[in-house]
Amino acid sequence: MGEGTAIRNPAWPRLLLLATVALGAGLLLQRAAATLPVELWWPALRAPAESDIRQAVFGLAIMPRAVVALLAGAALGLAGALCQHVLRNPLAEPTVLGVSAGAQLALIAATLWLPGALAWGPGVPAFAGAALVALLILSLALRGGVSPGAIVLSGLILGLYGASLAALAVIFHRDYLTDILLWQAGALDQTGWEVAFYLAPRLAAGFLLAALLIRPLELLGLSDEGAQGLGLRLGLIRTLTFLLAAGLAGTVAATVGVIGFVGLIAPHLARAAGARRLRQRLLWSPLVGGGLLFATDQILQSVPGLGFIPTGAASSILSLPLLLWLMRRLGASGERSLPAAGLPLAPAQRPALILACLLAALAVMAAVALFAGHGEQGWQWLSPADSPFLGWRWPRVLGAISAGVLVAVAGLLLQRTTGNMMASPELLGVSQGAALGVTLLAVVAPSADGATALLAAMAGALAALAILAGTALSGRLGRGGADRVLLAGATLGSLFGGLATLLLAMAGARAMALLSWMTGSTAQLTPSLALVAAGCAAAVLLLGLAARRWLAILPLGPETAAGLGLPAGRGRLGLLTLAAAATGVATVLVGPLSFIGLLAPRLVVLAGFRTPVQTMIAAATTGALLLTAADWLGRNLIYPWALPAGLLATVLGCPVALWLLLRRRGPEGVGAR
């Protein structure tokens, strides 16, 4: 695995790592010396005199923070190395796999609804949540034939789902907003040694268990057949190792929050610095991870004006160049391509009939959304004479239909061009780019109005699109290339999302409004915007239908396409661009998140639609139906309050998506070869 990341001469990476850690240490010493005379350091560490605040700051804030950074980074490094080895997946890591999100979610849920679960400290619910996700991921991976990319994408989807549920929790518990945002951004500030003392023994136990697992794990590095021949119980070893990684990640998430990408980067840097064998990697990945997080944290505190940025968020941002580099190498090695989608199951008996039913259902749903609703006197059916109500409702209904069509077509295009069944518009990073644009505006110019906010969203989406296009053009765009675009987009999305979270924490009262938009509300749609949305949806649908030949041929592979005189690379690029543009428009209008782009095409394929034209129309109708229903429910479930349509669709839709993911077996299953 990951041989593509090995570097010929490990001296340079070693030197660079050493210099970084030395810089961090230098900064720490400087800060410590500026706080407290050196001769008082030891007494301040042993028992800081409460009467001397310098000793307290040195012994209870500066030093514990440095130690926590080292411990948390090491735990994540170890967890990352274990994940990557067990899944044979160079991109696996607790944050990427959604394990940290699971821990965080369980913690939020426990804090809000089950405080009793916290009786034994935050570690218990955190581990439960992390372990649950880990087992889910593992059951996917062990299904056999599931590609690394598919696993990473499912993990990222779980991560997005976690963020949505956190947003839902915050809507009903506003006082927790700052706390949850701080958690998501990973703040390392300390006020004593509790966190360090909590982490240290657990990390030590992790090392011990990892040491016990080294021999079986080394054999796991061989092919499955070879390892089985040696009498290994593969499943058990994998499960244990994965639970260990989840435990480490959960412990970190419980104490300092989500710290992205350290666990992903550290093992690769360790390898680049010459740690080739597993036992070397299991030793050096934690060391590199700890050093990296420590240095990042120290540098962050030393740059004037940046001290308020939580370290977790900063480390994600700093990892971006490393990640892009990593993905280039993986793409170039060409071995990590995601699998093609198999042929659908038995074709639908009467596709035209099903399609007609879908369209009729959409018409009924639209009528219900327009005319029926909770009012001051309970449930009401409006007459067309109640004009202002209809005047407010139709832009939302039309907007929901249009956005549903846009994301469903985008999802279908992505799934067809990448051949990856978990490909979803949320994973392009375009949505998070738009979210970042809006939050940035809210912080820089708090008084800007709604129209400016739309422009900012568009600018953010375009920026993400540009980066994505750059990634796509930087290499040949074969099947692996499309995967690379998806992975790059997903990574970009996590980073942008993290940044937006960070900015949200600074947006004051406005944060809630931003959060509502970011979770997909149709509330701010004006009649003219709704008409624009409808126009865009129609255009995208027509363009998608016009590309039906490509959609039919691309899944068959580039050779077939070339044989038919169609340049596969250019076709893919065009379709990806169309998908990204559709996502961008939908995002700007109704916010970035919903799993409809993932769900609608999947459901349609499961229903047995085969030809691109039928599939696309059915998917678009399904998408519109789902989003219209979610919007209507969101407006009426907790009248006079409202739940954003995208959030509702996510909360209801994600379990369905995971169920689809887990239930399909055989040739049509996710990522089956």
Place this chain on the structure above:
Amino acid sequence: MASIAWLGAENALALGVTPVGVADAGYYRERMVSPRLPEAVPDLGPFWEPNLERLFALRPDLVLVDAWSVIDGAKLARIAPVERVPAYPQGKGGWDFATGTLRRLGSVLQREAQARLVVAEAEQRIAALRHRVDAAGPLPAYVGLIARTGRNITLYGGSGLIGGVLERLGLRNAHPGPFSGVGTVTVGLDALAREPEAMILCIDLATASGGFARTVAGNALWRSLPSVRRGRVGLLSGFYPFGGLGSALHFAEQAVRVLESSARG
């Protein structure tokens, strides 16, 4: 009139006008106590997505909405004339901003005389508080909301309301900043160690009742803070840092009370 903007609702109540509806009314009653919102005032739903249909049914003659709101003004205009309330002081000090928004609402509601009266009374009260500050001897002040972990604190100041009130009281903000555009910054608890003389004013949220004590219990750094050791800590109850003149005075009074007990202690 109805208010989707909390600042607008607070100002209207100060002018003796009870809104027919307020966005997020339940949470408003938790966070804003001065002046109190009558229990009978219905909830308009969340301020980020108010329920237009309920708003319509309430037949307001005016709708107040935050200037930054993404709610479509044309939709609101079908219900009633819309007045946009600036949410954050820009350039102006927080105090002048608060009096300015009140006067502005006074003229919109044709209650200029009432507005003048309220502002004059507020100026009088803040001047009296300023005298008490001078008598007790001013201290620098941290104003913030401690995170549930007890490891971070969101501090207020800068061009926000708190910054303005501290200025009027002749109290220096103990945190040098920088603050975000809305007047907040989230920092580590060790930031409170910089000014040993300062008093610390913490917002105590109703949801965390008993929570503040629990948050700082066993927090070694908190116990070591000079301000804490001197007992210069005050809890701000029922307080919202993005409110108007009523919130400002409510805060100023609590701040001066803490100052006086700190000076005595």
